[in-house]
Amino acid sequence: MSLTRKQEIIITASRLFKERGYNAISMRDLAAEMGIKAASLYNHISSKQEILGLIILKVSEEFTQHINTIYLDELSSIKKLEAIIQNHIEITLKYTHHLACMNNDWIHLEDEYKQRYLNLRNEYESKFRQILQQGKDEGELKDIDLEIVVFSVLTTLRTLHIWYAKKTSIQVATLQQDLPKTLLYGIVKS
Amino acid sequence: MSLTRKQEIIITASRLFKERGYNAISMRDLAAEMGIKAASLYNHISSKQEILGLIILKVSEEFTQHINTIYLDELSSIKKLEAIIQNHIEITLKYTHHLACMNNDWIHLEDEYKQRYLNLRNEYESKFRQILQQGKDEGELKDIDLEIVVFSVLTTLRTLHIWYAKKTSIQVATLQQDLPKTLLYGIVKS
DNA sequence: TAACAAAACTAACACTTGTTAGTTTAAATT
């Protein structure tokens, strides 16, 4: 099953947006990259804003869906956290450009698109926070300020795409092994 | 000693750039925010690009200067890492807008400004990497992939400004206490 | 008060922006 023209546009756009940012890419730039004229894009999409919205909501929804599943599983909080970290690695591999775009350009979403994105993000953070709280309640996690942990772990996971761009050589296996170690157990020898 | 008009422009610009991004802010927006006309800005600065360059290089240089000092100190690697974390917290407090701007908009630096920024950033990462290597050599740090640690710690430190924007209520003291714990010793009870 | 410098102004420039209208070409279906 091949890609529709619309999907091709979105994939190309996500790469360009990642490289130079949403506002720095004109519809003429995007069209040129696809070998057509700017006006032709409008046979497939309704606005530049729609492209950004589709790119960002696509991955946002995937993240939220995954954490909602994990959240309900009968697992220790540590197992849940490990599963979440793995999921971030997987999605980052699959949707590198989309993810970079989400991180850098969500601020340029307008009206309804922005609202939907923020809702999904809040839902994700809330579930993540509850999993951490579960860990504290069950005595598995240290008594560290919850918001600091939420911030520090999620920030690292959200920006994994930067790491991929720089270090294609390093094995994904290494990341899958050492990232959970780093985030959960720290870097200092005990 | 009061601010020069040029400094006022840069401070206002850093706030606007943080809020909406470099490309989304026009010289007319910036001027309006200062209660003057766009053309008047050019009595004080030479281009929009210069404003971005000054904002970003200011903090970049401060970071590099600090790590160069720490680097040479006779301290254990752990003490050095703690000092670096404290420095990030301090600079983030003092230059929240500048920092957000550096993280989000460095990509829009041109030519010489971009080159100088990237040089400073590489210098910083290199020193940071060497400190981690020292820690591994001296047996203080675990045997975790170096690049993963560099990435994960620096990412968190670089985006502290996001945290400040959201959580003004939480004490800085909490952050100074719990962030080093989180990053160095992990979140799982041993 | 006259002279000077700092900092604002108006007006305009050349260029780029997202998008629309209407038309032509290419491919698929009847």
Add this chain to the structure above:
DNA sequence: AATTTAAACTAACAAGTGTTAGTTTTGTTA
């Protein structure tokens, strides 16, 4: 072969962009 549909095209729009030139206002110093 005729018809329909998808996808490209040209041309143009109104609005916004960074920046320059030349002028006027404001505040300070001689």
